[in-house]
Structure formats: structure tokens, C-alpha cells
Amino acid sequence: MVIVYSTLLMAVLGLAFGTFLAYSAKKFEVKEDPRVEMIKQILPGANCGACGYAGCEAYAKAVVAGKATFDMCIPGRPSGVSEKIREIMEKNAPN
Structure with a gap:
């Protein structure tokens, strides 16, 4: 059961950090001519x-x-x- 909980926790953390990084990339995008x-x-x-x-x-x-x-x-x-x-x-x- 510990393996299942660990896997779920890592999946949720990965999704949360991925979403945060995607948002940050759009928010702080550098516009170039x-x-x-x-x-x-x-x-x-x-x-x-x-x-x-x-x-x-x-x-x-x-x-x-x-x-x-x-x-x-x-x-x-x-x-x-x-x-x-x-x-x-x-x-x-x-x-």
C-alpha cells in the first residue's frame, strides 16, 4: 500500500509543479522582435x-x-x- 500512496503522491506533485511551470512560462515570457x-x-x-x-x-x-x-x-x-x-x-x- 505504501508504494501506491507514494506513486499517487509523486503523480500529484508532478502535475502540480508542471502546471505551475507552464503558467510561469507564459506569465514571464520574453517578447522578442x-x-x-x-x-x-x-x-x-x-x-x-x-x-x-x-x-x-x-x-x-x-x-x-x-x-x-x-x-x-x-x-x-x-x-x-x-x-x-x-x-x-x-x-x-x-x-
Whole structure:
């Protein structure tokens, strides 16, 4: 009988903690601008730091925040990354 009670107790605790974690995840969800992900996808992904930022994600966040220009990605210049970033920023401007 001890095994049955222990199993039931663990099931109830698991359900309670799972529900609490699901609620907390929704309540404290961090909203991120979708343009950051779009810009990260077109960057070369070298994380070289040539733009002056810690990596491609930091550069993408700086561009969306207006702290960096579109043409700072040196490895992406031959493939036209700056023009693609400009298009993303113009097409998806927040209202």
C-alpha cells in the first residue's frame, strides 16, 4: 500500500509543479522582435566580431534597436547582407 500512496503522491506533485511551470512560462515570457530572427538568418553566422559586437545575434539586436548601421557586417558584404537588412527593416517597420 505504501508504494501506491507514494506513486499517487509523486503523480500529484508532478502535475502540480508542471502546471505551475507552464503558467510561469507564459506569465514571464520574453517578447522578442521578429526582425531580430529574420536578420540573424541572413547574416553569415561567423560570430567573428568584425562588426564590433559580440556575435551575429548581438549585431542583429543592435540593428533593430537602431544602435548599428546596416553595413557593419564585413563577411556579409560580398553577399549583399546590408541590402537585405535594409529591406527587412523597411518592410517590417513597427507601426
